[in-house]
Amino acid sequence: MPWEKSFDENQALDAAMQVFWHKGYEAASMADLLAATGLTRGSLYNAFGGKPALFERALLRYDQDYRSRLIAQLEALDDPLEAISTFFTLVVDETRDDPQRKGCFLINTALDCGHHNAKVNQLVTQALTQLQAFFKGRIEVAQARGLSAATLSPETGATALLALLTSIRVLGRGAVPDQTLLTIRDQAMALIGQRAA
Amino acid sequence: MPWEKSFDENQALDAAMQVFWHKGYEAASMADLLAATGLTRGSLYNAFGGKPALFERALLRYDQDYRSRLIAQLEALDDPLEAISTFFTLVVDETRDDPQRKGCFLINTALDCGHHNAKVNQLVTQALTQLQAFFKGRIEVAQARGLSAATLSPETGATALLALLTSIRVLGRGAVPDQTLLTIRDQAMALIGQRAA
DNA sequence: ATTTGTCTGTACCGATTGGTACAAACCAGC
DNA sequence: GCTGGTTTGTACCAATCGGTACAGACAAAT
Numbered sequence: 051m052p053w054e055k056s057f058d059e060n061q062a063l064d065a066a067m068q069v070f071w072h073k074g075y076e077a078a079s080m081a082d083l084l085a086a087t088g089l090t091r092g093s094l095y096n097a098f099g100g101k102p103a104l105f106e107r108a109l110l111r112y113d114q115d116y117r118s119r120l121i122a123q124l125e126a127l128d129d130p131l132e133a134i135s136t137f138f139t140l141v142v143d144e145t146r147d148d149p150q151r152k153g154c155f156l157i158n159t160a161l162d163c164g165h166h167n168a169k170v171n172q173l174v175t176q177a178l179t180q181l182q183a184f185f186k187g188r189i190e191v192a193q194a195r196g197l198s199a200a201t202l203s204p205e206t207g208a209t210a211l212l213a214l215l216t217s218i219r220v221l222g223r224g225a226v227p228d229q230t231l232l233t234i235r236d237q238a239m240a241l242i243g244q245r246a247a
Numbered sequence: 248m249p250w251e252k253s254f255d256e257n258q259a260l261d262a263a264m265q266v267f268w269h270k271g272y273e274a275a276s277m278a279d280l281l282a283a284t285g286l287t288r289g290s291l292y293n294a295f296g297g298k299p300a301l302f303e304r305a306l307l308r309y310d311q312d313y314r315s316r317l318i319a320q321l322e323a324l325d326d327p328l329e330a331i332s333t334f335f336t337l338v339v340d341e342t343r344d345d346p347q348r349k350g351c352f353l354i355n356t357a358l359d360c361g362h363h364n365a366k367v368n369q370l371v372t373q374a375l376t377q378l379q380a381f382f383k384g385r386i387e388v389a390q391a392r393g394l395s396a397a398t399l400s401p402e403t404g405a406t407a408l409l410a411l412l413t414s415i416r417v418l419g420r421g422a423v424p425d426q427t428l429l430t431i432r433d434q435a436m437a438l439i440g441q442r443a444a
Numbered sequence: 445a446t447t448t449g450t451c452t453g454t455a456c457c458g459a460t461t462g463g464t465a466c467a468a469a470c471c472a473g474c
Numbered sequence: 475g476c477t478g479g480t481t482t483g484t485a486c487c488a489a490t491c492g493g494t495a496c497a498g499a500c501a502a503a504t
Contacts (some may be wrong), residue, residue, distance in 0.1 A: 076273040092452050094348055161358055163421035209430045213414035220417050224360035225371055230406055237407045287483050
């Protein structure tokens with residue numbers, strides 16, 4: 051009795067994600083989202099329920115499709131330091147290559163923490179925590195293999211890397227020249243006793 | 248023939264600044280600003296001209312009254328490393344003590360770079376540049392006096408400090424526990440060979 | 445072919461958006 | 475006290491905000 055939707059839900063979600071990512075929650079209007087997804091009002095509200103719900107879905111999709119997947123790929127690399135250096139190089143390149151300078155959807159949202167519901171906040175916190183855990187794990191492996199100096203606490207190092215990552219994504223939105231982003235990345239590499247990839 | 252205003256322009260500006268600082272440009276409505284300043288529509292538009300113009304004035308005031316003044320005070324300190332450590336401790340304390348978790352008005356605005364006019368963007372860029380120059384200057388003095396290891400390039404070190412500052416202000420808005428902010432601050436201090444103040 | 449439940453498109457909603465118009469209130473200078 | 479130039483308060487504006495209602499289109503099940 052049901053009837054399959056005439057559009058790809060994930061495709062629409064991706065389009066909506068781009069809008070929220072670029073403009074932020076407030077500045078993104080339903081009109082923008084309708085135009086980007088190509089849906090009509092009826093379809094969009096029927097499929098997603100409303101602006102806040104759509105935002106949650108979009109953010110969740112970003113978390114799963116970008117962040118989680120990237121971390122999983124990098125954790126599969128044999129060399130733990132290469133995993134980290136590849137990560138930072140990837141982020142800097144991505145930042146520079148994006149003409150819209152959207153930065154990171156999760157970190158952009160982190161700045162609006164106080165203005166979102168608990169579910170969104172939890173997603174952001176959890177994502178950052180997992181990022182930190184990724185750094186910590188790689189540092190531990192590196193130290194166990196004697197690739198990295200054992201003087202640095204993995205916990206502290208991971209926090210520092212998270213901080214540097216955050217700043218690249220924030221400042222990379224246009225506030226500083228690209229060269230500065232490279233310098234920050236190099237600092238991250240120096241922290242774990244590695245040259246830039 | 249003129250007639251003096253019945254309100255303190257700077258006082259109104261401060262009130263407006265708080266609103267923009269807390270909510271961001273988009274989410275701050277004229278109704279919010281009118282309520283916060285206590286002005287009526289006529290007065291506000293007459294005195295400031297409109298929302299974008301008011302935002303510029305508010306941001307400029309933040310830049311001059313908070314950032315510039317703080318840097319000037321710290322530069323007056325004799326010990327350059329104390330200037331930096333005091334700065335970071337102040338920022339972390341300010342972040343923790345603010346129940347609204349507003350972060351830094353300039354850095355919040357930096358994240359919205361693409362959505363403001365050239366004047367705002369220039370102000371943000373200039374503010375960050377001056378912050379970096381402050382760090383660089385203090386590091387140079389510290390090295391000249393033998394207080395800090397000469398292995399670190401002042402330019403690079405300043406960029407790293409700016410990055411760590413940025414992350415404290417962003418993550419401090421609620422995405423990570425306060426303890427993490429302290430860890431980041433300690434990393435900044437370690438960078439210049441100094442324990443936390 | 446008819447029924448059934450879902451999806452799609454559009455018209456419409458009240459509320460709110462930033463902004464303007466303008467008369468009344470006001471004080472300085474004459 | 476009159477005049478001139480400002481400021482103040484309010485009424486009003488078109489545009490847009492996010493969201494709803496609902497009729498018609500559609501495909502699966504019988």
